Amino acid sequence: MVKVTLDNVSKFFGKVKAVVDLNLEVRDGEFVALLGPSGCGKTTTLLMIAGIYKPTKGRILFDEVDVTDLPPKDRNIGMVFQSYALYPHMTVYDNIAFPLKLKKVPKHEIDKKVKEVAKLLQIDNLLNRKPAQLSGGQQQRVALGRALVKEPDVLLLDEPLSNLDAKLRVMMRAEIKRLQKELKITTIYVTHDQVEAMSMADRIAVMRAGRLQQYAEPEVLYNKPINLFVAGFIGNPPMNFIEGSIKEENGEYYFESEGLKLKLSKDLGELVASKSTDVVLGIRPEHIRVITSGEVDNAIDATVYVIEPLGRDLVINVKVDNTLLKILSTPGLKLEPGQKVKLVFPEEKIHFFDKYTEKAII
Amino acid sequence: MSKLPIPTYRITPWLFLTPLFIMIALAWIGPLFLTVYLGFTDLQLKNFIAFIKDFFTPQVHFTLDNFRRIFLAQDPYIPEVARITMIYVGSVLAINAFFALVLSIAIAYFVKSELISMSLRVSWLLPRITPGIVYALMWNWFVSRDGMFNLLLRLAGIPESWLPSNWLLDKPYSQLLMIIVNGYIGASFGMIVYTAAIKSIPPDLINAALVDGASEFQVARRIIIPLLKWPIMFVTAWQTLSLMASYDVILMVWGAAQGASPSEVLGITKVAGVTVWSLYAYTQAFSQYQYGYAAAISLVLVAIGLGLIVFYFKVFGFRRLMEPSRVEV
Incomplete structure (x- = not known):
């Protein structure tokens, strides 16, 4: 050997x-x-x-x-x-x-x-x-x-x-x-x-x-x-990517893209903004949480596009404005195409990449 | 209701094949029957006119004399012709089927540069694409008294007394030349088949053998040659049959290129010891004007050829031989 x-x-x-x-x-x-x-x-x-x-x-x-x-x-x-x-x-x-x-x-x-x-x-x-x-x-x-x-x-x-x-x-x-x-x-x-x-x-x-x-x-x-x-x-379905930019408003950091505004914690926002403001947000399908009812803080509005049941898993395709996102979920969630839902991106699961160098920021 | 017309899709293929059938009938089946017919007659220049008048009538005198001459050694030259033919077919076959294999492996496998490989392949194709008579003349010049070959030998310090007076006429040099001259042309056929087959061996197989620990030589011997089994058999069968019937190059080198008339050819080839069976049939017909005898001699060749075809089909399997030559992978 x-x-x-x-x-x-x-x-x-x-x-x-x-x-x-x-x-x-x-x-x-x-x-x-x-x-x-x-x-x-x-x-x-x-x-x-x-x-x-x-x-x-x-x-x-x-x-x-x-x-x-x-x-x-x-x-x-x-x-x-x-x-x-x-x-x-x-x-x-x-x-x-x-x-x-x-x-x-x-x-x-x-x-x-x-x-x-x-x-x-x-x-x-x-x-x-x-x-x-x-x-x-x-x-x-x-x-x-x-x-x-x-x-x-x-x-x-x-x-x-x-x-x-x-x-x-x-x-x-x-x-x-x-x-x-x-x-x-x-x-x-x-x-x-x-x-x-x-x-x-x-x-x-x-x-x-x-x-x-x-x-x-x-x-x-x-x-x-x-x-x-x-x-x-790596990963199947692949990681979701959303192009956007980091904005600072009144000392608070946001990730902004078409039809999407996500508030970031100060630490994360500062860190990302210090590297680049034109970024790509990445989040794995299994890390997005889907909320069908009730009010949630810092959630993103989305529309169910299509559902792919895979037996053990459920792949939910949703549209945020014109961006298609795949979400991996467990069966049991009753969803219909066209239904309005809210998405939660847990901050510790979010990746940021520089839009131009494509390198990971975090 | 009237009878249905034959659909055109049934007729069209036959229509396209008709010219081919006419050609085969005129150029192959016709002459074959004529040869069989003439082989049992004593047609020669002397009785030509009389014979033509009686052609295909009961007046024609049928005889087995021709075959007696061949098989009962009444023609003293026949055993010599048979011997020369065996040497010729055997040696040139060795070049065309086996030396060509060695060359092909060298060119298509050992030589890794595509450019060099290509130019080597072309150089072996040159004699085949050169017009036959030009090729024959070039050999004549090459080995003539003051030709390039002798010049090179002299330059190499070979004493004058060692050189034969005539390379083309002195045995065994003349017979060696017969083999080389034909082999140089014939090898290209096998090489085309072999190099194509070698190139069609998946590179993975050769890489696998290299990884398994084979040297380049072992790859050739243990992988490439066994995979070329069918191409080798095909080339061998094909070349035996075509060599038996071929005499054109010998006729050109020892005949036309020397400026010899058809009547002189037999004399020259006898001296040189290059009278192969089919050439003997040719000279009997066109320089001795013994048409009946010539037909009988050719018939013997046809019989041997048919025998060999049956043999090859039996040994190799008819269907496998008729399929395009292939590499088993």
């Missing part, structure tokens, strides 16, 4: 800057997710760690060893590809045995290890089949088996669950996490699915357009997003 360090790594394809000045440290035995929308450079990063791509600039270290110029075969990595990339002309057994055969491991030892891994992944009854005869989930396990059989120092997973159906995905999510904790392999997991990243990873590196946005534990990303992008990317 090793620690993986990316030191100022960049990768350019001609004029396209796939990854720019990436600094990342993955601790020994840690499970890190590279999260971002497609084209953000996460797979390129993974392929650089694998040694398939050579960084244009920067260094990659495994523990203290510089592996930047090492070919993939000398890095002792296991990798699962999005397409699984099973060798179609080999049986499941031969697929899993392939890395060991290349290492010239004795035959009986190969046999022992392949069967061990196959048993661990519950594919020991499929060893004589060809990949084409397997279901997606089975192929995925074989790919995982092939990556694990050589006991790699680093396990790289490139969207391994994206080709599975929703039910299987949730199952495999837990299984991969358990496996990783059991084997304690340093793991880097690429995904565009924030739920996968949040549920599996010890730390998440959020990337956008080749640049690292924030690298932190899931709770930190969720509660303290560093900028608008991270705030909007």
Whole structure:
């Protein structure tokens, strides 16, 4: 097991800057997710760690060893590809045995290890089949088996669950996490699915357009997003954003937007105003309280737009003037489209971002 | 009620196919029947006019003499022709199917620069896109007495006495040239098929093998070649059949490019030892004017070809062979 360090790594394809000045440290035995929308450079990063791509600039270290110029075969990595990339002309057994055969491991030892891994992944009854005869989930396990059989120092997973159906995905999510904790392999997991990243990873590196946005534990990303992008990317339904400005009237601070005036505490108001007056207010759907009757202090008038019942949850879409907000609530609230409601934004749950730099103020 | 007219959608495809059918009938089925017919006659220049008069009448004298000449060694040159043909087909096939594979892997996989890969591919295509006679003339110049090849050898310090008096006529150099000249053209066919197939292998598979610990060479041997199984079989089958019937390049290099008339070709190719079976049939017809005998010789080739087709279909499976060549992924 090793620690993986990316030191100022960049990768350019001609004029396209796939990854720019990436600094990342993955601790020994840690499970890190590279999260971002497609084209953000996460797979390129993974392929650089694998040694398939050579960084244009920067260094990659495994523990203290510089592996930047090492070919993939000398890095002792296991990798699962999005397409699984099973060798179609080999049986499941031969697929899993392939890395060991290349290492010239004795035959009986190969046999022992392949069967061990196959048993661990519950594919020991499929060893004589060809990949084409397997279901997606089975192929995925074989790919995982092939990556694990050589006991790699680093396990790289490139969207391994994206080709599975929703039910299987949730199952495999837990299984991969358990496996990783059991084997304690340093793991880097690429995904565009924030739920996968949040549920599996010890730390998440959020990337956008080749640049690292924030690298932190899931709770930190969720509660303290560093900028608008991270705030909007993490969480489902996503955080609500309202553009507006901070106004000071008679020593009191307000957040003002079209059809909305929210009084802020003095501390918060001063803090935000000292950084910027053109701001974006962010609040997560589960943090907005809906009041259907009675008078509440500092509430916002809204109209119910549409209701999405999800069984356990209820997503209420409301309009404040022309801004659509999503609110996550529990079922039981009887609401009709067109109904007037009042919203309460608990101040400790409000985020403010600078409108121009998009950076978090608080 | 009258009978329904045949709907146009039934007729239209046949209408479009008619020119093709006419071409096939005139250029392939017709000559095939004629060859079979003539193969059992003694048509030659001497009895040509008389024969034409009796064409397709009971007066035509049918005989098995031609086949006796071929199979009972009454034509002393036949065993030599058979031997040369086997060397020719075997060696050129090795170039076209297997050397082309090695080259394709080198060009499409080992050479990572697309520009270099492209120019290498084009350089191997050049002989095929060059007009045949130009290609033949260039070889003639290249290996002539004071040609570039000898010049290079002299520059390399090879003594004059070691050089053959004529590369094109002295065996075994002449036969080696026969193989090289044909292989250089023929390899491009396999290369087009192979490089396309290699490029269609998903990069993930190759990356997976690299991550699994394979060297570039092991990727070629354990991933790329097994995945090219069908293209290799297809090219092998195709090339055996087309090589057996091909003599055009030999005829041009050892005939037209030397300024030889059709009647001189057989003499030259006999000396050079490059008379392949189909060329022998050609010379029997067009320089010896033994039309019946020539047809019989070609028929043997047709029979072997049909046999091979049946064999390939049996071994590879008819349907799989007829499908577009593919990579199994």
